[in-house]
Amino acid sequence: MTTQAIHVQGLEKSYKELRVLRGVDFDVARGSIFALLGSNGAGKTTVVRILSTLLKSDAGTATVDGFDVATQPADVRESISLTGQFAAVDETLTGRENLVLMARLRRVKGPGQVADDLLARFQLTDAAGRRVSTYSGGMRRRLDIAMSLIGNPPVIFLDEPTTGLDPQARVEVWNSVKELAGQGTTVLLTTQYLDEAEHLADRIAILHQGRIIANGTLDQLRQLLPPAKVEYVEKQPTLEDVFLAIIGNDDTGADDPTTARTAKEQR
Template sequence: MEKSFKDLHVLRGVDFEVARGSIFALLGSNGAGKTTVVRILSTLLKADAGSVDVNGFDVATQSAGVRESISLTGQFAAVDEILTGRENLVLVARLRNLKDPGRIADGLLERFSLTDAANRRVSEYSGGMRRRLDIAMSLSGNPPVIFLDEPTTGLDPQSRLEVWQAVKELAGRGTMVLLTT
């Protein structure tokens, strides 16, 4: 895959394959093109050259199939701080037209060790709890592929460990995880 912005070649000859149930990390300094790769893989940006497949779907010609297969979590937790953790999860499940959003929310709260905080407003959550909730929201509907762009940005060491544990659990359940750091 290749991508340029005017005269600046951001990506040249990027080529990789990631197996289901594995964790693939793109490592690099700021400006190295990691987020650009994620944006192309998630159909938010078009590559200039090359072919890109995600979960068997061509990103350029089958973008709807790609979007149904993935979940994307950006560099900063995209949670509604006015809502409770459970309400955030129910909202996402409803937006994805999933059956029994309350059951789905409860399962994700348990999976990410947030059950005790389920009915607290997210504004009261620690950074690690917000990030785990953000990842849990991404998993509503069990997408086979998840992209985590800088999942530990701004977190303290304990919160980072919690996020890395959640990432390991995702892969252990068969989810393909691509992360940048």
């Protein structure tokens, strides 16, 4: 087995006159988080759709878990899981029922135990018996990722997993993604958020106008800029810092920041 979970070389894709991918090359090491960073329309989702066998490329080659996406699509599909930009969960079912249903569809033994294990892994046990329609955005996203792990796929694609989530929900998803890689799953993450790629990825590739224009670790990418000058700057907290500091892990359910702050002072 190679050390590369994903190998992409010379990938091209066009829609009539629009060239979306113009020769994309990158490798993803097993058990790592690889971020494909780019603005809207850069071609990130197109790459994911090709790697997950939902779309055929015009040129180039790609392998996932050692299988060619063009000639061995069935093997690729057995090796991966794909989580799109919107949570694909049934809101009329409970969280546990969603997981049990997916386990049965994938013919996994002991679907009930599998569901319970994933609920615990993603801190959803307390909400297991609630309908998903009552879940927050972060909880739905974590449930969606949990469903994608049924069957233990070695490779998972996360296509902009935090789009539309509030700051606290984003942190919840980030923690779940880091846990995946920590347990050996290879994660290819597409995002347009710079802080997300910086926070999560072992390696970052910047996709721009259909080409990879930079690829490396965060430290390697930083070296592309001139050496930093040391200056004294008084750093002010960002609004996200303030928001997360105020709500913290407060479980009082208070929506008003003043109420939340008062609850903390009373502890």
